[in-house]
Amino acid sequence: MANDWLFNVLLILVAIVVFVFLVLPRLRKSELWQATLTPLSSIIGSGFLVMAPLLASIVGVYATYAVTGIVLVAYALGYVMRYNISNVESPSLDSEPHKVFRVPEYLGNLVLVVAYVIAVAFYLSLLSDFLLNFFGINNILLERIFTSTIIVFIAIVGYTRGLTGLERLESYSMTIQLSVVAALILGLCLFNFNFQEKVVFAREEFTFVVQIQMLAGVLLVVQGFETSRFLGDKYTPEVRIKSMRIAQWISGVIYIVSVFLLLPVLTNVDLFNVELSSIISAMAPVAFVLPAMLMLAALMSQFSAAVADTSGGGGLLRENSQDILSSKVGYIVVSISAAMLVWTVDLFGIIALASKAFAAYYFVQTVLALIHNTREGMFRSLAAIWRQVLFVALALILAFVVIFSIPAEEEDTEHKVEITTDLISDMNTVRLNEIHSLTVKSGYRPDLVNHSI
Incomplete structure (x- = not known):
């Protein structure tokens, strides 16, 4: 079936149909859909593809159950963010009852903006690396120049067109990604229908404790929904809450379905040394057009994730400065900072810090929600009691993630699962812990490996 021209043409047509649907004026002019694009871009990245081999390498055939649990925990964290938008953000933080939230909120935002800056630099560096290596170019200077050029482009669009301009960039790249995802899911459904073998993986066995630590790290693969929190200069709290919920619904379905359908394909992938090139090559038996389509989706995912985090970072700086800095100026600050990182530090060496920073931010937000619910009366209703629980x-889970998680694995542990960003030739190996910290979003990232290719 993989070499059946009719089948391959069908997949291309499906991608085209989905693309046309997503660019219809009704969607493009929908305020709710536009508000959904930023968190959706940040959550998905390319994690929908790399999540499966990552989880298969950790828990084997139980990967579908693992990703379902991760998606549910992430949705619960999204509920925390939505609760805070309604109850912590909306009331004036200068009012006496809400002064208690101001300092932890401010510090948490500072931590998050640093994580955004690192993520933007990392995503775009991977994009440059992928693209240049596709043409057989392996030059760190050219890679940095190309990365900086993309950053400047995003900064110019953000400053001149504001959030609307950045959303338009996200719209184009996200539309391509979703089109490819639709074709991939259809192809995998038919492949699974004809798959007769038993799903068995050759992988390293981990102790239960190590598995839990690694899964705690993978949680951040689905990071990115919090970007809705910082789009307040354009959208009302109601729109941001609803769009965040929709983004988590769409991304959650994509993650769970893609992991379930990819497992049979992964029986031919070396899970001891997971490489992006091997993941893409594994799609060839499904349909020979998929590797090229997935390469395009990988590039778009990195770009859209970087744009989304630039949007979130700019809005966050506006909020933290109490509107002294506009979001447009915030985009410039995030971009300049990201460009400086590209030229001065080893991004692969610090990306794990971004992963921990995201977890720390979620922890602060959960504590703020806990404080608010307690002050309002935790026993005032059954709903309030359940919220308190x-x-x-979630606070305990996040504390565990910050302290004990293995962002797919630490450098000093013997349990190594590596992903190489090389799609065409030899490239630098990227540990899952580094990608995963990206919340997986890196071009073919699992989260940072959360946040994706």
Whole structure:
């Protein structure tokens, strides 16, 4: 079936149909859909593809159950963010009852903006690396110049066109990604229908404790929904809450379905040394057009994730400065900072810090929600009691993630699962912990490996 021209043409047509649907004026002019694009771009990245081999390497055939649990925990964290938009953000933080939130909120935002800057630099560096290596170019100077050029482009669009301009960039890249995802899912459905073998993986066995630590790190693969929190200069709290929920619904379905359908394909992938090139090559038996389509989706995913995090970072700086800095100026600050990182530091060496920073930010937000619910009266209703239990549980989970998680694995641990960013030739090996910290979004990232290729 993989070499059946009719089948391959069908997949291309499906991608085209989805693309045409997503660019219809009704969607492009929809305020809710436009508000959904930023968190959706940040969550998905290319994690939908790399999440499966990552989880298969950790828990084997139980990967579908693992990703379902991760998606549910992430949705609960999204609930925390939505609760805070309604109850912590909306009331004036200068009012006496809400002064208690101001300092932790401010510090948490500072941590998050640093994570955004690192993520933007990392995503675009991977994009440049992928693209240049595709043409057989392996030159760090050219890679940095190309990365900086893209950053400047995003900064110019953000400053001159504002959030609307950045959303338009996200719209183009996200439309391509979703089109490819639709074709991939259809191809995998038919492949699975004809798959008769038993799904068995050759992988390293981890202890239960190590598996839990690694899964805690993978949680950040689905990071990115919090970007809705910082789009307040254009959207009302109601729109941001609803769009965040929709983005998590769409991304959650994509993650769970893609992991389930990819497992049979991964039986031929070396899970001891997971490489992006091997993941893409594994799609050839499904349909020979998929590797090229996935390469395009990988580039778009890195770009859209970088744009989304630039949007979130700019809005966050506006909020933290109490509107002294506009979001447009915030985009410039994030871009300049990202460009400086590209030229001065080893991004692969610090990306794990961004992963921890995202977890720390979620922890602060959960504590703020917990404090607010307690002050309002945790026993005032059954819903308030359940919220209190949820917030406490999430705070404990996030504390565990910050302290004990293995962002797919630490450098000093013997349990190594590596991903190489080389799609065409030899490229630098990227540890899952580094990609994963990106919340997977890196071109073919699992999260940072959260946040994706």
